[in-house]
Every structure is written in C-alpha cells, then in structure tokens.
Amino acid sequence: MxxxxxxxxxxxxxxxxxxxxxxxxxxxxxxxxxxxxxxxxxxxxxxxxxxxxxxxxxxxxxxxxxxxxxxxxxxxxxxxxxxxxxxxxxxxxxxxxxxxxxxxxPWHFESGHEIDASKFASMFEDYAGSLWQSDRRDLWVGMQEAMANCIEHAYTEERGDGLPSRKRWWMFAREESGMLSVALCDLGIGIQRSLPKNPEAAGFIQQIVNVVTGQRKTPEAKHIKAAIEYGKTRTKDRHRGKGLGQIFGFVERSPDSSLRIMSNKGIYTFAPERRTGEERVEHFADYNDSIEGTLIQWRIPLKAGDPI
CATH class of the missing domain: 3.30.750 (Transcription Regulator spoIIAA)
Incomplete structure (x- = not known):
C-alpha cells in the first residue's frame, strides 16, 4: 500500500x-x-x-x-x-x-535521457515573462548543467539495486504564490560516489568537508556541500560539482530564493530562516533511508512588476 x-x-x-x-x-x-x-x-x-x-x-x-x-x-x-x-x-x-x-x-512534468534543452524549454514558456532577463539566462544555464550532471556523472557506476542502470532524468516545475519551483531527479549513484577521485580533487574535497561543516555527523550532506564548493572553484572542468556550483550561485544571487539538494541519505538546504529573520542559512542532515539517487529543488521569486 x-x-x-x-x-x-x-x-x-x-x-x-x-x-x-x-x-x-x-x-x-x-x-x-x-x-x-x-x-x-x-x-x-x-x-x-x-x-x-x-x-x-x-x-x-x-x-x-x-x-x-x-x-x-x-x-x-x-x-x-x-x-x-x-x-x-x-x-x-x-x-x-x-x-x-x-x-x-500548474504542474509540468518532463523526462529524458539526453542533455536536451528543448525538453524543458516549453515548460518555462509560461514563466519567461515573469522572470528577470538575468534570471532567465542563469536558470537556463543551471538547468543545462543539472541535466549534464545527471547524464555525465550520475550513472558512471552500477546503482547496486540489482536492476539495469540507464541514464535518465525526471523534472517537475510549477508556479505558486509568486514563486517558480523546479525539481530535477536522477536515479544514479549519488553525489558522494560520483565526485572526482583523482588525488588532487579528493584532497581538495576532503579539506572542504573538514572545514565548512565541522564535526557534524552528516557524511552525505557534507559531501553535497563539498561538491558545491568544489564546483565554484573548478568552473572550467567537467565534473559532478560544476552544475551544483552554478545552481547555488544563481540561488545565492537571487533574493528569497532557496535550494535543497537530496542525495542518497543526505540533504543540504540553503533557504531563508523565518524563525530568526536571517536572510538565508545552511542546514545539513543525514537520514536513515537512502533515496538511491539525487533530487535537486530550487524556488525562485517571480517579478511582481516592471523593474524600477
């Protein structure tokens, strides 16, 4: 049931x-x-x-x-x-x-097995007029990079559930209460397993894990954050963190936006903190149950009128 x-x-x-x-x-x-x-x-x-x-x-x-x-x-x-x-x-x-x-x-649903911008182009036609020009450009780039993450990095190894691993992504999008919500899912190996493993990259990532998240017992969530930070510093290379870094940068530049990334047992959130009045804060958590994949959600405010 x-x-x-x-x-x-x-x-x-x-x-x-x-x-x-x-x-x-x-x-x-x-x-x-x-x-x-x-x-x-x-x-x-x-x-x-x-x-x-x-x-x-x-x-x-x-x-x-x-x-x-x-x-x-x-x-x-x-x-x-x-x-x-x-x-x-x-x-x-x-x-x-x-x-x-x-x-x-308001919900739109798409799925595909290629890095195909046309798949989500039609989804955003209804919203294009409600996004600032810079947001439209950044969102488009972020979506393409997120798709590239799914196709190029999420399926580099067998998932381990006894079923064939075939490259594919799935997407929801909707507008609600002046916010555009987008969610993208892959059923691959997760962020931690798909990060670069060469000595230089692995050392850099481990350093980020140790520095930015302290001693919290959230290993999967730590590696999501590490992937974001690695992506922000290695923008010219093709790797799992690149798209995450670009998506984070877009959300960071857009006031009132929020980002949530779930990967296997981990969850990383960058969102407004209404209880304390802080503009946006980070949260890390690991659950007992793995989703066996990665799911990225972000919310972007739509403009209420013409810019001043």
Missing part, C-alpha cells in the same frame, strides 16, 4: 515511501505476474516525494512493461495529479477526471 503522504523531508514519511519503492523493486526482480499498487490512503503529495516515486515507477515500467498496475486513488486531487502527469495511464488506468484542481493544473 502506498503511504498516506509522499514526502522526503519527514523521517517518518521518507521511511514509508522509500520502503514502498524498495518493495516494488524486489517484487519486479522476483517476477510475479502482476503487482497492484494501492493508493487508497494517499492524500498528500509533496513535490520531492512525488517526483522520486514517479521516477522510480517510470524506470520500472520501462524495464518491466505491464507488470505494475494500480487502483484509482480515493483522494480526488491525488487522482487528478497522477492523471495530469500521465502516471495513471502508465499503470493501466483510463483517465476519467477533468483536471480542475488549482494545485494540480
């Missing part, structure tokens, strides 16, 4: 969602004639958990077409969203809803 809430920043619901995904992978490897996903209790879909779930299901469907099916969700909004992004159709259910929910219609 699918969990009630699809969320990766809550330890409870992260464990539930990752557990269901792992069970699906085990079942398809065993080769049962049919697997039915029960969405009866699913009520809340956060972008992070939903994108991971959709990505994993899409991967399994591409390898084992027709094996996984589902029932119709009982929650109307959940069914509308799953229909809107094409998930129900992939799971053998005929679309039956008119997509009217205000928190469903």
């Amino acid at each position: 699918a969990p009630q809430i699809f969320h990766l920043s809550s330890a409870r619901w992260r464990t539930a969602l990752v557990g269901v995904i792992g069970q699906l992978r085990r079942l398809v490897r065993q080769g049962p004639p049919k697997i039915i996903i029960d969405f009866s209790i699913t009520k809340h879909l956060h972008p992070c958990g939903t994108l991971l779930f959709v990505s994993e299901l899409d991967r399994l469907q591409r390898e084992f077409a027709g094996v996984i099916r589902c029932n119709y969700p009982k929650d109307d909004v959940v069914e509308q969203l799953f229909q809107h992004i094409g998930l129900l159709q992939k799971l053998g259910r005929t679309p039956r809803k008119e997509i009217t929910a205000g928190n469903v219609t």
Whole structure:
C-alpha cells in the first residue's frame, strides 16, 4: 500500500515511501505476474516525494512493461495529479477526471535521457515573462548543467539495486504564490560516489568537508556541500560539482530564493530562516533511508512588476 503522504523531508514519511519503492523493486526482480499498487490512503503529495516515486515507477515500467498496475486513488486531487502527469495511464488506468484542481493544473512534468534543452524549454514558456532577463539566462544555464550532471556523472557506476542502470532524468516545475519551483531527479549513484577521485580533487574535497561543516555527523550532506564548493572553484572542468556550483550561485544571487539538494541519505538546504529573520542559512542532515539517487529543488521569486 502506498503511504498516506509522499514526502522526503519527514523521517517518518521518507521511511514509508522509500520502503514502498524498495518493495516494488524486489517484487519486479522476483517476477510475479502482476503487482497492484494501492493508493487508497494517499492524500498528500509533496513535490520531492512525488517526483522520486514517479521516477522510480517510470524506470520500472520501462524495464518491466505491464507488470505494475494500480487502483484509482480515493483522494480526488491525488487522482487528478497522477492523471495530469500521465502516471495513471502508465499503470493501466483510463483517465476519467477533468483536471480542475488549482494545485494540480500548474504542474509540468518532463523526462529524458539526453542533455536536451528543448525538453524543458516549453515548460518555462509560461514563466519567461515573469522572470528577470538575468534570471532567465542563469536558470537556463543551471538547468543545462543539472541535466549534464545527471547524464555525465550520475550513472558512471552500477546503482547496486540489482536492476539495469540507464541514464535518465525526471523534472517537475510549477508556479505558486509568486514563486517558480523546479525539481530535477536522477536515479544514479549519488553525489558522494560520483565526485572526482583523482588525488588532487579528493584532497581538495576532503579539506572542504573538514572545514565548512565541522564535526557534524552528516557524511552525505557534507559531501553535497563539498561538491558545491568544489564546483565554484573548478568552473572550467567537467565534473559532478560544476552544475551544483552554478545552481547555488544563481540561488545565492537571487533574493528569497532557496535550494535543497537530496542525495542518497543526505540533504543540504540553503533557504531563508523565518524563525530568526536571517536572510538565508545552511542546514545539513543525514537520514536513515537512502533515496538511491539525487533530487535537486530550487524556488525562485517571480517579478511582481516592471523593474524600477
């Protein structure tokens, strides 16, 4: 049974969602004639958990077409969203809803296996007029680099789950309350395993890990931060950190923007701190459960009017 809430920043619901995904992978490897996903209790879909779930299901469907099916969700909004992004159709259910929910219609979903800017160009046509010219340029470059990260670095080794590793990325985007939210997911080996391993790079990265994050017991999150810092200092090289450094730089230059990067068990957040009034602060955490991949989320304010 699918969990009630699809969320990766809550330890409870992260464990539930990752557990269901792992069970699906085990079942398809065993080769049962049919697997039915029960969405009866699913009520809340956060972008992070939903994108991971959709990505994993899409991967399994591409390898084992027709094996996984589902029932119709009982929650109307959940069914509308799953229909809107094409998930129900992939799971053998005929679309039956008119997509009217205000928190469903703004969502755009794309997936691909190449560094193909045209894949997300159409997604941002609706938002281009609401972004400053410099933001449009930086966002475009950041998205291309994020795609390059997925294709060139996330799949350099086998993932280790007993299934074939094929290069692919998945993306959500939406506008809500004057903010543009983008999420990009890959199901590769994670940031820590994909960082450069030559002695010079490894030494530099370890130095960053030791200096910028102190003695916190968050090894995966530390390496996300190290990848960002390494990317900012090695902009001419092709490596996993380059795209992260460019995305971070874009968010850092854009007031009120925020960035969250999840990779395997780690999570790094750079966001406004409303409780203390600080403009933006960094948070590091490692969870018990690995998402077995990388998911990048960033939120960018849309302009309210013409620049003064």
